[in-house]
Structure formats: C-alpha cells, structure tokens
Amino acid sequence: MNTLSLWFHKFGSPPTFYRLSRLLCPWLFAAACLIGAVGLYAGLVLAPADYQQSDAYRIIFIHVPCAWMSLFAYIFMAANAFIAVVWRIKISEILAMTSAPVGAMFTAVTLLTGAIWGKPMWGTWWTWDARLTSELVLLFLYLGVIGLYSAIEDRRQAARAASFLGLIGIVNVPIVHFSVNWWNTLHQGSTVRLLGPSRIDASMLWPLLLMALATHIWFFASVLARSRTSVLEQESGKEWVREIVQAQGVRHG
Amino acid sequence: MTPTRKRRLIMIGAILIAAAAATTLIVLALQQNMTYLFTPSEILAGKVPDGARFRIGGMVKQGSVERGQSLTVAFVVTDGDGDMRVEYNGILPDLFRDNQSVIATGSMQGNHFLATEVLAKHDENYVPRDVAEAMSKAHRKHDVPVEADKPTP
Numbered sequence: 116m117n118t119l120s121l122w123f124h125k126f127g128s129p130p131t132f133y134r135l136s137r138l139l140c141p142w143l144f145a146a147a148c149l150i151g152a153v154g155l156y157a158g159l160v161l162a163p164a165d166y167q168q169s170d171a172y173r174i175i176f177i178h179v180p181c182a183w184m185s186l187f188a189y190i191f192m193a194a195n196a197f198i199a200v201v202w203r204i205k206i207s208e209i210l211a212m213t214s215a216p217v218g219a220m221f222t223a224v225t226l227l228t229g230a231i232w233g234k235p236m237w238g239t240w241w242t243w244d245a246r247l248t249s250e251l252v253l254l255f256l257y258l259g260v261i262g263l264y265s266a267i268e269d270r271r272q273a274a275r276a277a278s279f280l281g282l283i284g285i286v287n288v289p290i291v292h293f294s295v296n297w298w299n300t301l302h303q304g305s306t307v308r309l310l311g312p313s314r315i316d317a318s319m320l321w322p323l324l325l326m327a328l329a330t331h332i333w334f335f336a337s338v339l340a341r342s343r344t345s346v347l348e349q350e351s352g353k354e355w356v357r358e359i360v361q362a363q364g365v366r367h368g
Numbered sequence: 369m370t371p372t373r374k375r376r377l378i379m380i381g382a383i384l385i386a387a388a389a390a391t392t393l394i395v396l397a398l399q400q401n402m403t404y405l406f407t408p409s410e411i412l413a414g415k416v417p418d419g420a421r422f423r424i425g426g427m428v429k430q431g432s433v434e435r436g437q438s439l440t441v442a443f444v445v446t447d448g449d450g451d452m453r454v455e456y457n458g459i460l461p462d463l464f465r466d467n468q469s470v471i472a473t474g475s476m477q478g479n480h481f482l483a484t485e486v487l488a489k490h491d492e493n494y495v496p497r498d499v500a501e502a503m504s505k506a507h508r509k510h511d512v513p514v515e516a517d518k519p520t521p
Contacts, residue, residue, distance in 0.1 A: 166496065201376045
C-alpha cells in the first residue's frame with residue numbers, strides 16, 4: 116500500500132477522524148470568526164460606496180460569499196457522496212450527509228439576502244428568472260437530501276440513498292453558475308472572474324475575498340463539528356468510543 | 369479495484385452521464401421557450417404574439433422620461449436598433465434613470481407598451497463613486513465614445 120492510500124485509510128478511520136476534528140474544530144471556528152469580523156468591518160465600513168447603488172451594494176459582502184458556498188458545499192457533498200456510493204467509506208457518508216444542512220443554510224441566506232437586495236435595486240423581492248429559480252432548486256435538492264436521510268431508519272442505508280439523490284442533483288450546479296450567460300436574466304452576470312479581470316474595484320474586492328475565505332473555513336469547521344457528533348453516534352458501542360466516554364467521565368467526575 | 373466497486377463505478381458513471389444528457393436537452397429546449405424578455409426591435413419585428421403579456425427589456429432612452437400626474441410616467445425603451453414607448457403608473461425602483469437597463473412587464477396597447485411592473489437591472493460592475501466620476505470626466509475630455517461616458521459605465 117502506498118503512502119497516499121495509507122494516509123487515506125488512516126484519516127478515514129473513525130477514531131482518527133474524531134481526534135483530528137476535535138483538534139481542528141476550535142481553531143477553524145476561531146479563524147473563521149476573526150477573518151469574518153475583519154472582512155465585515157472592511158466591507159461595511161472601509162470599502163467606498165458604489166457609484167450606482169451607493170451603500171446598498173454592501174449586502175454583496177454577505178450575499179456573494181454565501182452564494183459561492185452554496186455551490187461549493189454542493190460539490191463537496193457530491194464528491195463525498197460519490198465516494199460513499201462507490202467505495203462505501205463511512206466517513207465519506209457522514210461528511211456528505213453533514214454538509215447538506217450547512218449548504219442548505221448558505222443557500223437560504225443567499226436567497227434571503229438576494230430578496231432583500233432585490234427589492235430596493237430591482238424593484239421586486241422575487242422574479243422567476245433562471246438564476247433565482249435554479250438557486251431555489253438547489254435549496255430543494257439540499258432539503259431533499261436531508262429529508263431522505265432522515266426518513267430511512269438504518270443510518271448507512273439512509274446515507275447511501277441520500278448520497279445517490281445528491282449525486283444526481285449535481286447537474287444543477289453548472290446551471291446555477293451559467294444561468295446568467297445562457298439566458299436573459301434580471302440577475303446581472305458574474306462580477307468576480309477567475310479568468311480575466313474582475314468587474315469590481317480592488318478596494319471592494321479584498322473585503323469580498325476575505326469574506327469568501329471566512330465562509331469557506333466556517334463551512335469546514337461546521338461540517339467537522341457535525342461529523343464528529345455523527346461519528347460518535349454511529350460508532351457508539353465500539354471500544355474507542357467507550358474509552359473516550361470513560362476518559363471524559365473521569366475528567367468531569 | 370474489486371469487481372463490485374468497478375460495477376458500482378460504471379453504474380454511477382452511466383447514471384450521471386444520462387442525467388447530464390437529459391438536463392442538457394431540457395436546457396436546450398428551454399433556450400427557445402424560456403425568453404425572460406423581448407427587446408424593442410424583436411417586438412417591432414413581430415416576434416411577440418398579439419395580446420400576449422410579456423416583458424420588454426432595454427435601456428431608458430436619454431431624456432425620454434416624461435412624468436405625468438401623480439405616479440404616471442412614460443419613457444422610451446431602446447436596444448439601439450428599435451425604440452418602444454412604455455407607459456406606467458406606479459412606483460419606479462431606485463435605480464431607474466436615463467440610460468439604465470430596465471425590464472417592464474405588461475402588454476402592447478396600440479403602438480405603445482402598457483407596463484404593470486417596471487424593474488431596474490443593474491450591471492456586474494462595482495466602482496467607487498469618485499473613480500466612476502473621474503473615469504467619465506476623462507472619457508469626456510478625450511472624447512471617447514464608449515458606454516462608460518454615461519452615468520452607468
């Protein structure tokens with residue numbers, strides 16, 4: 116066995132995963148809060164007002180990072196779902212299932228802040244244009260995965276069934292991303308581009324990227340924290356869980 | 369890789385390809401059907417069925433906004449090739465102004481468009497106010513006939 120697959124097996128083993136995530140979680144949460152606080156201050160206070168939307172554009176610093184995360188979380192979930200369905204690795208099943216509620220929350224925040232932004236700028240809370248509709252479908256896909264996972268009694272069977280649903284839903288991700296190019300939408304096109312210059316001034320871009328970094332870290336912290344509980348629950352009765360519980364009991368007792 | 373895993377991998381791959389193909393077909397089919405808006409020149413070319421409720425999209429023509437009594441307003445929407453007069457009675461969004469992209473919902477009444485809702489579309493550019501002013505000043509000075517010359521670069 117080469118080093119990579121050895122590492123993979125080691126990290127994929129529940130006790131190692133539990134210990135590693137317990138070690139990482141507080142640091143990740145702290146980093147996300149710190150970077151997020153700096154990003155929010157820079158975005159809401161330091162960044163200059165927009166020429167067209169003046170101060171109302173500042174909701175971008177919440178809306179856009181959350182929108183990116185709604186897609187990123189889905190890709191992360193689908194990648195883990197793929198491993199879960201093909202290789203049946205327990206940690207992947209857990210990671211896929213725990214990233215669904217986090218992704219759903221990011222999607223909900225995106226839709227909500229978008230509506231709050233849309234009312235003063237566009238003149239409407241909601242319109243059935245391609246970008247808004249496909250983002251709503253993304254929320255329903257997340258809710259479907261969460262619902263299916265909770266509906267089946269056996270945790271591992273539930274995870275595989277829900278993984279399958281999530282995997283098929285991946286076709287919606289490019290639709291959300293490219294909807295503004297494929298159709299005439301009320302929603303404007305992409306501002307920040309990986310290829311070519313971004314359509315945003317540098318003084319507004321860096322707080323946006325800080326917020327994106329903070330939401331990414333928050334996502335991983337949140338998924339790890341949820342997965343840790345899930346691992347304990349599913350592995351209850353195993354020897355390593357008993358050891359941990361006993362150690363905790365000694366500390367508290 | 370064990371045969372079972374290989375079988376699962378092939379099965380998942382096939383299902384994903386099928387789902388992607390189905391979605392592509394749906395997207396392509398919707399492309400012709402799902403027109404969020406028509407431009408004035410498309411309307412003048414007769415692409416809109418008679419009496420249909422639809423959306424018109426384009427720029428508010430410079431200096432064409434006429435405000436009537438109370439909330440009544442009329443303006444010309446243009447896409448460069450064609451102009452269409454739009455009449456509306458209601459509250460306009462904050463971003464409504466000359467040269468702004470707007471999308472109005474309503475129907476044709478005679479040779480003008482009677483709107484029941486007017487939405488403003490903003491672009492993907494975010495620029496600090498002083499930079500935008502400096503840029504448009506520079507463009508005017510050097511007589512650059514680009515879209516950046518209007519208040520919405």
